[in-house]
Amino acid sequence: MLVTCPRCETQFTPAVGTCPACGDYRPPLASTADYETNRAELDMAGGLSALCVHQRLVDKRFIELVADEIVACARRNVRRSNREVGGYRILAGAGLLAAGGLLVVASRGTLIVFGILAVGMAMLLAGVIQYVSGANLD
Numbered sequence: 001m002l003v004t005c006p007r008c009e010t011q012f013t014p015a016v017g018t019c020p021a022c023g024d025y026r027p028p029l030a031s032t033a034d035y036e037t038n039r040a041e042l043d044m045a046g047g048l049s050a051l052c053v054h055q056r057l058v059d060k061r062f063i064e065l066v067a068d069e070i071v072a073c074a075r076r077n078v079r080r081s082n083r084e085v086g087g088y089r090i091l092a093g094a095g096l097l098a099a100g101g102l103l104v105v106a107s108r109g110t111l112i113v114f115g116i117l118a119v120g121m122a123m124l125l126a127g128v129i130q131y132v133s134g135a136n137l138d
C-alpha cells in the first residue's frame, strides 16, 4: 500500500512518515493508521505481543487513543483469521471421526481405526478451543 506525494508525485509507504523525496509531505493519519494496522496484524500473528506493538506506535508518535484502536483492530483481525483455521480443524476432525466411525462398524475396530478416531478427536477439540478463544495454536 503506497501513498503518492501531491508535490513531487513520489510514491512511498506511509511507514516513513514524510515524503522521502521532498520531505515536505506527510500522509494523512488514516493511511498511516491503515498501514500500521496491517503491520500490527502481521506482527501479532507472528507472536509479537500487543504491548510491543502499542509501544512501537507510541514511539512513532501516534497518540494513545489511536495506538489503542490500531492494536484492538489488529487483534480482532488476527482472532478472526485464527477462528477460520479453527473452523477448518473442526470440519477435518469431524470428517475423521465420521470416517473412523464407519471403519469401526465395517471392521470391528483395529488399531489403525482407533488411531484415526484419536486424531479426529484431537483435531476437533483443538478446533473448538481455537474457534472459541481465537488463539493461534500452531
Ligand SMILES: [Zn+2]
Binding pocket: 005, 006, 007, 008, 009, 010, 019, 020, 021, 022, 023, 024, 025
Ligand atoms: Zn514529495
